[in-house]
Amino acid sequence: MYFDGAVNSAGSRVGAVLISPDGRHYPIAAKVDFSCTNNVAEYKACILGLQAAIDFKVKELEVFGDSMLTIFQTLGQWKTKDAKLVPYHEYLEELAKSFKKISFTYTPRTKNQFVDALTTLASMASITKENIIEPLEIEIAKGPAYCDSIEATDAKPWYEDIKNFLQTGQYLPFADRRDRKTLKRLAVHYFLSGETLYRRSFDATLLRCIDIHEARRLMEEVHGGSCGPHMNGLMLAKKLMRLGYYWSIMETDYVKHVRHCSRCQVYASQIKAPPNELCPMTAPWPFSMWGIDVIGPINPKASNGHLFILVAIDYFTKWIEAITLASVTAKAVARFVKRDIIARYR
Template identity: 85%
Template sequence: MYFDGAVNSVGSGVGAVLISSDGRHYPVAAKVDFSCTNNVAEYEACILCLQAAIDFKVKELEVFGDSMLTFFQTLGEWKTKDTKLVPYHEYLEELAKNFEKISFTYTPRAKNQFADALATLASMASISEGNIVKTLEIEVAKGPAHCNTIEASEAKPWYEDIKNFLQTGQYPLFADRRYRKTLRCLAMHYFLSGEILYCRSFDSTLLRCIDEHESL
């Protein structure tokens, strides 16, 4: 698991990302709504990291971060002299007892970009008290968006995938995750009556879908 804290002129925030053994990423972030130093932010981030892992019922955890102070104090190599950090250090030690195995490893900031981005986003976001902002789902675009457009000159009707999805609930054979999500969203605005496909307009009017040949 990676963590990071961010303090800037706009505000403060913390972020962490838990990576499972099969490569799945589970990001968490929080806006720190009180004045704090960089070191306090790093401790807040590390605590967020461990709390998230506990919520996920993780028993063995590898913790990575770019705060040398947090790690060396946690490992007992440096003494915690700052009175503001003593309670954090003690609480961190208590949280660590929830794991059967836990390790802390320093990593350069260049290898901690995901957690850093989460912390920076949380610090700059304006969030009203009581509101919870769900974590964004990040997809990888392997090509320009316009490559997904359907050309009228194609052999099959432009609406074939939508119609087939409404009829069978199945996706095209080679549809990737991104296209499947797009298809599900599109299908919500269409209605199938027998073999005829209609599109629901903004005023609920049903517009019949026609292909290139029918439009001539």
């Protein structure tokens, strides 16, 4: 069972979701008419879920919630000192005795999104007294609706014409003079190595051309994967190009992907987002990724009178290079990178 309760300008609402061993979801939500605190709403949400579980004749129950106060007070790790919470705490303990086996576990808010959305819906919907709304049925659409009304064909990747032109040097049979001129102009920016097509970037770096299926997988991993910081469309584009990938409509796809990211839409305008586990930044080989930072001004000064320390570290080997500076300027940093990193280890 997952539960959640919250109080905001839209009102107080509580909700819980019972999940059976076979994966069936049974949502329960309620709107609170009287004024209460957020902690009271969390207790009422947990009580609502336990009452529903008793009605379903559940004997073994695992309870998950994102309220540390409710979970730890129920476990006995924290004392219940607030007079408003004491009756709710006692009633919750009384309900817990109805189960043969019950456990309470704290879970981060990111893993409690379904109940959070359910409580938000309960606060927004206009519900009159004695009004019961049947549970909603949620289906997962595997593609746009218009895909069901057309025949599926074996689509070729976007770079197929350019690849064929570089392989054979011949134009398509139905291409007119304008199409041939455009294809020839585009092919100048591409390089074919075996069966792999690369695009030359402005700094002569080769970017591997990928199809739309691989592009979607990469966007999901880089944007919201293990180390995904949920960056905006422009930063996501730069990140993937630094990783060495390219496709023709990548900028448009980036913006669409960010707009359809649920977590970005929920937390983008908020100052405080829910905490996530920190993931180390890994580098595939030595010298591929360096971090540079400035320390200072330091007190007391260095023996040579300098006030700042410029530090660089290789993320793969953890090797550190450092120098002292009287003042931090672009010229001094560039000289350090050239002399102490590039020229020293080339």
